[in-house]
Amino acid sequence: LAAAGHDHGPAFLGLTRLWRRDDEVFAEVTGPTALDAPRHALHPALLTAALQPLLAEAGPAAVPAEWRGAVLHTPGTAALRLHATRTGEDAFALAVTGPDGVPVATVESVRLRRLDGLRPADARPDRFLTLTWPETPLPADPAVSWTVAAPGIPGLAEPGAPDRPDDAEFVLLPVTSASTLLPELLAWLAGDSPARLVIVTRHAVTVAAGDVQDLAPAPVWGLVRAAQSEHPGRITLVDLDGHESSLIALPAALALDEPQVALRQGVAHVPRLVTATPADFPSEPGRSAGTVLVSGSGDLAGAAAEHLVTVLGRDRLLLVGADAELAERLRGLGADVLVAADGAADRESLAEALALLPAEHPLTGVVHVADSDVESVLTSYTPEQFTTGLRRAGDAAWNLHELTLGLDLDLFALLTPHVSGVLGGTGQGARAATGAYLDALAHHRATLGLPGVAVAWGPREEDAGSGRPGLVPAGKGQSAPLFGL
Template structure:
């Protein structure tokens, strides 16, 4: 086995990160974990240490900075010696196994199956197996592609954010007539409604009074009982339950919104979420809300808002769209 530092004027790590930078990789202090390297034929062995800048290993099977450093030793592979080095990125990971967690230093064995496939075995400093990867398949990427990806053109294509946009309902919010849409406050109410057959295509569940001072567990438990009851009644299959809440800025109400959004995803057109600062206004707006077909709405001072995806704003403050 040959020490990669033998006869060299720089350490293995210094050489590796110099050559990686020349190829197009830029590793900061948190990702410079390569320490020592040896070669044996076409195999590469190394020692890597988790840098202090990367933080501790808690929460990871193997810390990402540590596992990434294992592949930095590939600079010393002999089967591609003399060839022009290409910038490559991992494309597929196969047969990944983790045997132990918490390691901060690894002994590494790299073997290669062609220029684009590498297998990995790692152990701790005592030789106890930590992880193995049957094959990591890499694909070349042009430096120009990465530079383009960081520009505004890429931002315009893929970065979006959520924005509440004002819309007009078919029936104005200010309409004084209050529709006779039934209100349910318990699973028993839902059952009674189903038996009566008088749903008018919808019913409301009003959390605005309950939300004051109630915790997330209490509100979500109450909402869940209504949602489950609503879904188990065949007579209500063509009806929608309108869940009226205060602003989801309240963490407890936000939990309710998360629960109902999940129900909406699993059962389209069965639930409607309405946030309001005035329960009477919300009730007056129910015909327009139901006619709109919107699954989520917010009523604010006679304005009706719905969530829409919009082009994200760049870090500099300019609209990426």
């Protein structure tokens, strides 16, 4: 499955036993230890794991595309037995029971669609996308009702408040950081309120230059984008700018059929991905006698370092938090490599590593690869796990920013191997928050007149199983332009 692109992450590795008999498939599935099954009619981790045998039957690049006659009999089950019977080409009837044989769900037909025709893409210009915030018209006379879950939106008028808070269509929750949001978000998702939760931030996203004034709210957008993927239709994101006209426009923004909205001076903007133009990329740094710091480990950090040496001719590198194998590989390419074992999250060790650079080869570039090792649906990990992972990734990027402020850099690239910070994704909350933070830091540096670019990867052909449903991998050797180098 992983080789075919179906690597869903550790939270979805629930398949424990599997049998096949002619056109029938039998499987047993259990949820992760932290699974809170009663919160869901059918937990997404269990459902994803239960469908994995069908994906294997249908061949590579198959996804569930059509459901008919799905009936839930017993909600809140923590383990499943699946009996799937092939009813046609790439179509199956499902009978799902609990370990005790009690019926959980039946599906008359689930049809899989093969994506075999999608091949790793070439590095054509329309492969590169950037996030924009075009204006969108607001309804003139919105009829919405809301209530505010907590204080923190000064100046918000109350004409939209219902007679009873329980009757509100929207519940507004002002938020300043992702770590404080998560407990409240989990509590909301555990409830059964028909209202939509509206997460309200201030200057968390960059609609125009200079928008991001504080990096703390930025990860909120990544976290909630992942939550929107896991719980569609339950959460809206609204970013304000502090102008009175934006507060006045807030009710109209709630009436939009948009999951994410930014209000600037009373004008609504919505996020859209568009094809990047050359102006969206920084100018290519030239060959330099200086040193480039490469922070992070894994395949992406290795690819970035090799690109610096073999394509850009930046052959003096300081590897921070990388392994010895990468250093030797780079030396084999002719690079002059220094290695600092501790990662960039350790500020003191990072400062010591920078001090080791000789005056004739000063630091002139930074490439930082950040990721989170927390991969699970939101309801399956604790706020402490989330906060620890986000702090580690955020501290490393911020330390690199602060400790290089006085240096003459021509390159500062922040890379993440996932697009979840923009697109969300099931089980991607921590990674999405990290990606959103890196993007905000790049915009912050741009406001200061400093070099900075944040690049989020889609799947790459050379990283089998690292993809995201709906995204076609980039072909081998086609990822280099995505470095922004």
